Amino acid sequence: MAEGERITARQRAILTAIVESYIETGEPVGSGTIAGTIARVRAGGGHAAGLSSATVRNEMAELANDGLLEQPHTSAGRVPTARAFRMYVERLSGARLPSDPQRTNVESRRLHLESQIDTSFAGVTGTQAMLERTSHVLATVSSGVGVAVAMVASGDMLEHVHFSRLGKGSVLAVVVTRSGLVRDRMLTVEADVTAHELEAAANFLNEHFRGWSIERVRAEIGRLVEREQSEVQRLLSSVEQLWAGAVPEGVAGVQTVVVEGVANLLGARGVGSAEEIARLREVLSALEAKQRLVELLDAYIDAKQESVRVIFDLEEHAPEMAGLVLIAAPARMAGDGHGTVGVIGPKRIHYENTMNAVSYIAQVFERMLHPPA
Numbered sequence: 001m002a003e004g005e006r007i008t009a010r011q012r013a014i015l016t017a018i019v020e021s022y023i024e025t026g027e028p029v030g031s032g033t034i035a036g037t038i039a040r041v042r043a044g045g046g047h048a049a050g051l052s053s054a055t056v057r058n059e060m061a062e063l064a065n066d067g068l069l070e071q072p073h074t075s076a077g078r079v080p081t082a083r084a085f086r087m088y089v090e091r092l093s094g095a096r097l098p099s100d101p102q103r104t105n106v107e108s109r110r111l112h113l114e115s116q117i118d119t120s121f122a123g124v125t126g127t128q129a130m131l132e133r134t135s136h137v138l139a140t141v142s143s144g145v146g147v148a149v150a151m152v153a154s155g156d157m158l159e160h161v162h163f164s165r166l167g168k169g170s171v172l173a174v175v176v177t178r179s180g181l182v183r184d185r186m187l188t189v190e191a192d193v194t195a196h197e198l199e200a201a202a203n204f205l206n207e208h209f210r211g212w213s214i215e216r217v218r219a220e221i222g223r224l225v226e227r228e229q230s231e232v233q234r235l236l237s238s239v240e241q242l243w244a245g246a247v248p249e250g251v252a253g254v255q256t257v258v259v260e261g262v263a264n265l266l267g268a269r270g271v272g273s274a275e276e277i278a279r280l281r282e283v284l285s286a287l288e289a290k291q292r293l294v295e296l297l298d299a300y301i302d303a304k305q306e307s308v309r310v311i312f313d314l315e316e317h318a319p320e321m322a323g324l325v326l327i328a329a330p331a332r333m334a335g336d337g338h339g340t341v342g343v344i345g346p347k348r349i350h351y352e353n354t355m356n357a358v359s360y361i362a363q364v365f366e367r368m369l370h371p372p373a
Contacts, residue, residue, distance in 0.1 A: 028077025126180035139261025144345025
């Protein structure tokens, strides 16, 4: 039995109204507010039209007993639990019946959103530009953190490499491919290297391997290191170490991550206490550490899935993400390439808009980067 089948239609309508009110205001919801909301949809034929505050209060008590509502502090109002949010999302994900009075409004909002997204992507070409626009649009639509990840297969060709010294033993590597993908990665090197040595290593890679597949570059560098026993040995060793860091072995291609909207979390989480500020810093660090973010997405999003997935228990994989929700979907690209588009935000995020945006942008992503033959 699905969780939503355990409650009555009236309770489901009340719970939906509570979740939507909480998303809108962030405040505990009282029975009087819900009774008024339900009364306003009476003309639409809602199942629970005409309920009194007392009736709503009794139903809310039942929902609380079922673990769908909780009462923070001594407030008279209730807030939805994670289970309630899951049930709400399941309802949004399910097919609406033709007789649903909200169907027309929902379809109208969806089509308007898709039109806005199409306008936002007009004129965008190339993988990197797609990623940047995707993260920007998702952050704007959701008021959360927009995330776009792309993995271009190892057959993609190298266009340019650049290394920058950030400090002792710390290097920024930037790899640009022919498809337009840009990968930046922070490296920690065993032996400190000078700016001159980094420039020499980048020049060597650019002069000898531009136009080579990512996979062939690694193999050829390894062969050269084994063969050379001259003064260029040190250079080759540095090149091998830097390239291995920029494109780690076992990674079937070049992966890039674009994140936008991190500042949105500052206003969304109600930051106040020292403990909350410390937790927020952990979240921001995890988002900035892009490899950590990739691991999180890989843990929950399967490239074979066909629809948007909403994850509420991020803390199981990343404790610092407690209280946040991930809404994401796979995005397919040309050849063996693949990606993920999604949003990370508070549980109070606007689910309908965000889920529709993620789903549609995944289709746009595939259409623009994997055109029909």
